[in-house]
Amino acid sequence: MRQIHDIHGGIHPPERKALSRPGELEPAPLPPVLVLPLRQHLGVPALPIVNVGDRVLGGQTIAEAQGVMSVPVHAPTSGTVTAIEARSIAHASGLQDQCIVIETDGQHEWLSFTGITEWRALDAAALVEHVRAAGVAGMGGAGFPTAVKLNPGPTRPIETLLVNGTECEPYITADDTLMQCQADELIEGAQILAHIVSAESILIGIEDNKPDAIASVEAAIARSGAEIELATFPTKYPSGGEKQIIEILTGHQVPSGGIPADIGLVCVNPGTAVAAKRAIIDGVPLTHRIVTLTGEALASPQNVTACLGTPITALLTHAGLNAAPQQRIIHGGPMMGFAVSDLNAPITKITNCLLAPTPTELPLPEPAKPCIRCGHCAEACPASLLPQQLYWYARAKDQEQLAEHRLFDCIECGACAYVCPSQIPLVQYYRAAKGQIRDSEQEKRRSDNSRERFEARQVRLETEAAEREAKRAARKAAAQSKAAEDGADPIQAAIERAKARKAEQASEPEQTP
């Protein structure tokens, strides 16, 4: 039995997970239009390789990865490309981004795929290439390109592949449902990923509030006959944070500023493992995902398998949105999700939940009161930070103290703001402070760059001047040495000549007429 470690802090918000009936999964209806952002992952956007007017088939690559930190985008069904333009995307900023718009034709015509059953015979690099080509990015929320994660480099030997089935955010049941409905694929995917990173062991961690998922994964492990460890641990938010689950299951902490691979772990979301399995064994790219549609403003909260690019409004309508005059739609969970600013924005590879709460269910925050430094935030912080001090320094824009109090170790889980009796939007202060620090660092980099450029120019000018001087000196020296070769100093020779002329004139005065 694995020893379960406790993390510092954490909270127990109402879970509300039963609302979306985890374990039941239906396909969402196909919308008439799909909007596929070129960046559904963390990194560089993909490059479109189709043109407006092209007919595309399901599974067809419509945008290619640009470089390492990028993943391609595929058409989730057959249809026609009607636009490649900036559209609203689901992002906290509310900004627009380049998207490929496909008008679906309802024919569901797909490319045919060939998978690799003998994946154990292939080496890691080849398999990683397949994962990348299938457009797999972390499906837990960050959208980190999976191919990059699977290549931690020779200096970081991997001991364990950790599948993070915690899903600690209230309301969300997408991973729970996936673990119940696709457990066999999950186990296969985990084995493939472990093979790729040469992990010696596979560990699956699930919070103990998901007994059905635990039973289902347990049975799948037994069916597979593989040696895979399943660990369950007490429910607490935010146990599902990557750093947190690693400490819970191993007792080790990921070094500040480091990645799990630094301590021999690669940590993936169950959805990512299933996507990897489909990429390798079925050869199918990532075009759909499970989305939890929940909240009391929905008539029928549920989990659906939806095409990437489905507009949020289509899914909410499908679930029977009964909107209040002022409605909050949250992309993600109630703790870390962001409020959507345009319902026409599409879901992407990272959309695990759309939450439509009623005003009584998740009341709007009250006006913030002064901080009384009660310290509840410090007790709740999973990173052992002092949120009350960070708040103080964030308001004072004291970047030195913010660094001293390790602002960048904040994972923005929201536990501090949840327990705050003064209802201060602490996380927002930290996000703003981080942004300011990044800005000023960039500013500093820029001014460093121009200083370096200026200094380089000075050096160059000086070198050129020195070179010119050297050339001049060389010419002079050459002329001198030439004169020396000729046998006389040229100046001396000139003087001699002048003297000689004078002497000549003096000796022949009489001959003047």
Add this chain to the structure above:
Amino acid sequence: MSLLKVTSPHASGQSRVSAVMRDVLLATLPGVVVLTAYFGPGTLVNIVFGGLIAVGCEYAIVALRGRDPKVAVGDLSVLVTSTLLCIALPPYAPWWLIAIGVLTSVLLGKQVFGGLGYNPFNPAMVGYVVLLISFPVQMSAWASPRGLAEVPGLMDTFRHLFAPTTIDAVTAATPLDLLRQNTGLLFDDLLTSSPELTGWGGIGWFEANLAFLLGGTWLLYRRVFTWHAPIAMLAAVAICALMGYDGGSSQSGGSALFHLFSGATMFAAFFIVTDPVSSAVSNKGRLIFGALIGVLIYLIRTLGNYPDAVAFAVLILNFCAPFIDHYTQPKVYGTGSRES
């Protein structure tokens, strides 16, 4: 339908400042009841009169500062300040003493710094120290406990507030006074020598300390504060008293039990030292903060010029809090604390 833009987290817990303050007020009840039972309604009248002045003053000053006075008064913090100060004042204090104390607390202790959350010092203790230095005679006139003297009625007490001659308020030395004035008696003999000293901490005093301990324990249970500062303070007082007990000679500093259950020890531990605004922030910091207050309380009680020492000790440590904070930052995740 319009879409609401709100930043995460979207869920929020139940804790509110006003509820915290209300809990603190409720937790003072057992102590106030015991003080009233033993020393008469003087403390009760202090609290009511002081509370009225405090609320009026806070309302006026916040309105002058251009903020919403209803919000400021509504968080109940001003009532906590005035109530804690008034519990610490001698029962049957004249009205002007209470008024000066409360106004000092609210104005100089709190509002000049910007109100709730911005005060570097414990406001109640600021008011208390100003009174103690300015009016030592009135401030050391504590009432005699019931049984040793006639305890006035409620109406008499109210009348006494403005006309100090209406009742013949009998004052007596507190047990801590008696201890510091003792020159010749062994500690055990001292306890039996005067009727005020019956019990571990003196008549009424022991019971009041027990009642504040009860209220404080309830606040701990309600997680209004953590155990670190109060327990550290009590432990420090007890350890110092043990070291200074001197076998109970006439030079003895008094027993640990006497120090724990006499004077304002329990009141200070659970209601003064625990003020979050002016204390150290981390748990480790609060351990140090509480322990140093405990040491100072004992030193001032036994070596200083004042019979009790909570206010000075707390204010001195309020000065030190930022310094303590600087050196007691907890180890952050991933910075090599618990695991390599």
